[in-house]
Amino acid sequence: GRLFREEGVWNYTTMLLREDLNMLILGAREAIFALDLDDITNDCKNYIRILHKRNDHRMYVCGTKAFIPTCDYMVNGNLNLEGKQEDGKGKCPFDPAQRYTSEIVDGVLYSATSLNFRGSEPVMMRSSEESIRTEFSNTWLNEPHFIHMAHIREGESNPEGDDDKIYLFFSETAVEYDSYTKVDVSRIARVCKGDLGGLRTLQRKWTSFLKARLDCPIPNNNLLVQDVFHLCPGDWTTCVFYAVFTPQLDSSQYSAVCAYKIEDIQTVFSKGKFKAPVPVETSFVKWLMYSGDVPDPRPGACIDNHARKMGFTKSLDLPDKTLQFIKDKPLMDQAVKANGEKPLLVKRGTAFTRIVVATAMALNRASHQVMFIGTKSGSVLKAVNYDGEMVIMEEIQLFEPSEPVKILRLSNTKLYVGSEVGVVQLSISECGRYHTCLDCVLARDPYCGWDLNADQCSTINSTHRTRTSTMIQSLSDGDASRCPQTGICIISQSRHTVCSGRNTKSYI
Template sequence: MLPLLVLCLWCLPLLTAKQISLSTPRRTVPLSGNGGHVFREEGVWNYSTMLLREDLGLLILGAREAIFALDLSNITHKRAMVKWQVPQEMQDKCSHKGKDSQIECQNYIRILHKIADGRMYVCGTNAFSPTCDYMSYTDGRLTLENKREDGKGKCPFDPFQRYASELVDGVLFSATSINFLGSEPVVMRGSPEPIRTDFKTSWLNEPNFIGMQHIAEGEQSPEGDDDKIYIFFSETAVEYDSYSKLEVSRVARVCKNDMGGMRTLQRKWTSFVKARLDCPVPDTSLPFLIQDVFRFCPGDWSTCVFYAVFTPQSHTSQYAAVCAYRIADIRQVFSEGKFKTPVPVETSFVKWVMYSGDVPFPRPGACINNEAREKGVSQSLDLPDRTLQFIRDRPLMDQAVQPISDHPLLVKRGAAFTRIVVAGAVALDGSSHQVMFIGTESGSVLKVVNYNGHTVIIEEVQLFQPTEPVKTLRLSSSMLYAGSEVAAAQMPLSSCGQYRSCLDCVLARDPYCGWKLTAKECTAVSSVQQDSHSDVIQSLTDGNATRCPLIESSKAVNMSFLPGNTIKLFCQPSSNLARVEWHVDKRLVISSDTYEIQRDGLLILNASAQASGLYTCRSVETYNNVDYITRNAAYELRQGSGQTRQAEETSLLLPQAQKQQNTVVALQVIVVFLSLMLIALIMWNVYNGHFKILGRHCNQGQEAEGGQEFAPTLEPLQAADGKVSKAGSNSNNNHNRRSEGKDMTQQIT
């Protein structure tokens, strides 16, 4: 009963959640059609760590045993490269511990951070012996300084284990595993005052770390608050008693200047608290799990929003989701919410329930503020044991953090979401919008905007092969960079020139683009002068394209056919959201035994004389109950004469029929070629006398088997020189021997 109760608790918020419409990308385009570039180096894999150095105009790209410095404007231009390989003896040591020497026992670059003096801090897995170093870029060269440091607790041992890190004021905060087996997870701060989480399942229970974000909440804080480090991860839930493991998404928080406790929680976080992170997807029973998070702050830290992508933890669901969380809502849960507490029960080792007792002062898990200082607590070392013992045993909050509007921004069926970044865009009317770029398991990126609660997928751009997931995403002021196992890719945030008509430009609802009437082109609104706004059409929330001028109809293509043929008239819709309508002589075509309407055209089956007429294809895209129509194709179809039969059949053959015809021709060519080869082989054997020997061997075999009545025994033939000619003695006598044998056979007969 208890497991069922758990599932019901998860289903309850889903029943009241707002129904989410599933979205489809308006356009699907290849990277080449979007002005993108791809970088790969022969023999190098796992392009999964990126650092943008806009001050140097570089993208620092970490891969397996290599680090690249690429031109930010065009990543195909490699400025520099440095190798960081594992010595053979370390590979052997790693292999002896049971790891794959060719895959796991390599050095995967996992951490890249810029430090104050312009150098970079870099860490790699180094054959399950994590190591860190300093790197500089001078005079067009990348250089590792060989100031190696132990990377344990900073960088993962396992190259395929998720991790998180953040460099704040020169101090590294990290979330990873601290041992070879990956069984001791920690959230820690490095030198000069190292501090970490406790090894208790109530703190971290088989976590999968996703991201880490620094929020400067101490800046100009009237409460004298401290900066916070927020950690996002998923883990096995301790608060639910079920027959199988139930994973949940979490957000945790620590104070930047936490020093640990004096006696209790020495060198341990005194401010570590965590809460469940909900992303309620309708019609699902198990909670979705967080895969990536991005912080977007349009103003100061109080305006920050965390955008996160979620995927199901079971294979029964084929959906992925995006949820957004305000920093204010997360703060409220941690500052004012109830705690959970473990209680021993008879049917289980422990049960977690809401704590209803008194909460000590200072509040457990809170940062030191002015109120605490007034009570004589100026740092965490001054915290009383009662507060420390409380948070040591009860780091989990009872209340979950809910997304903005209590429902996802986007739910989409198909490839799972892997990564997300968010860019700000200012529309023509001055309004601000957040543009989400979402990486997928299928190697594509979705460009998504939410307008007043309605989510629009502007386009889907295929960056990598469909089997290569997007592993990292980074944003510059004008470009998006992505990494995968096989390559790195770059694409512009906007590519307005790809929209060729006014309708296409306006209905795309891209906040970066608008249609300029005088220039008759889709242009970037950021380049439009203030006094020229009336000359540009952009309608983001409504998709109103009524101001667009009419498009001239395309000329009809003349085609002829013979009765009984099957005809394919091609026509592509203007977008994935559009539908096609076919008319013949202004009459609407509907599917029947004669007509089959397909996504890319019209199929006319067993055409008769009545199939003649003017066929027009219209692409219809609907927004706010308004149909926007584009005539995409027109065909003047007429019954042809027998004299043009071959040309007509060639032009009207279906692709399948053409393929079959090509196959028949190819088979005929092969048969002719094989026949010629066989004739040549026979002639060669005849010339060399192989067939005569074969015939003689057959006769000898028959004689041995007693076949004399079919081949009578002949007397030896005497040659002109008086010598007896024996069988097989000389091939030059074969002709005479055959003729004489023939005469003797006639005499016997």
């Protein structure tokens, strides 16, 4: 891989991929660099802080600016600031150490951060002409740690006439558990893109803010979400969120990856029951499943065909009864469960920090989701799930063990990995590192196959996916029996003894 670092500059933890400009915009402490996507050691020497690409050939830039958050616009071509400074409060954090997240949706910024210097006014906010935000209430957000935001175009070709959603992933202190100590939980929340707030109740506040616990089940472990990546192979109904989790307590050494289907998330928010606060003693409230009548239109729902038939064409039309319900009870009773109700990957040892997921097409044209997972000890894991069996193909140590991976970005065939001390560029298909047919096939890497004609491990491409192909690839069981005879026997990942060219397997 290639390493970029600048003397005296630290915290390389903000990235924006500009494939249209063939640039990686890299944010660091007091410095921003524009790097060549093909070779990140080529630095274009532009010092800026960048957050988002816009649709008008400009980029939207925000920085903490010595605890006075400020935003500006930058022209794509020359990467110069326009000097149109805007107040960045509520758009980016005051403190660069605070986790925050944001997303530009159809030219409008959605953000989740704090509105004040102390971090005591957390908000999820839309910075439109009439800004909309969450309530200042621990029922809505209770000491949150914001992780990821995603726009899912659920309004496209929707039979129910539903709206696009903006999903927010975070952890926060739970209000629903009876405990003498603080218990943090992972959450997913969502709002509707067309939400304009209420007319009297919830004026300029979200009328569609709902949240639910995000479940990634590991027995006797309370895991908290650290990063999320969403992948949509087709339309919005195919979207899957991949999330990495680490323990709340350092006494546990397990990390996990869980996946969540958009349809399962929808079911919880659109059909699930609510939790409600019930006073038990003078100063104690217990959260229980709400079993009373739910107003119609359903609290938290977007304006859809059902609402329109009732005469409600925008959130400003919604009745106070619906709005008061969601103001008091934004928490769902049911958790969003992981796909298959179990993690894709559980690993003991170093904690996971970040994740990105790519789709690889194998030799037999089957698609596989390949996960690249950053760790607290400065390494990146490459893993794929084959019919319920998780295979970790490799772990690459990129930084010193004391330097966690802080950001991952994918661009075509390249992976960019950032930490406090530098950025590394890797190819997602390092097939050349496998020097023998046995190594190549037993790696079970969907990107790689052994080319019998070239006598080397090569990246699979469309010319290899033919009946006359001379490529060897065996992803399901790592069968290397077609490899040329070398007289070498090794133990495969499926615990078989494989002798190249002899088609022999023995269980051990």
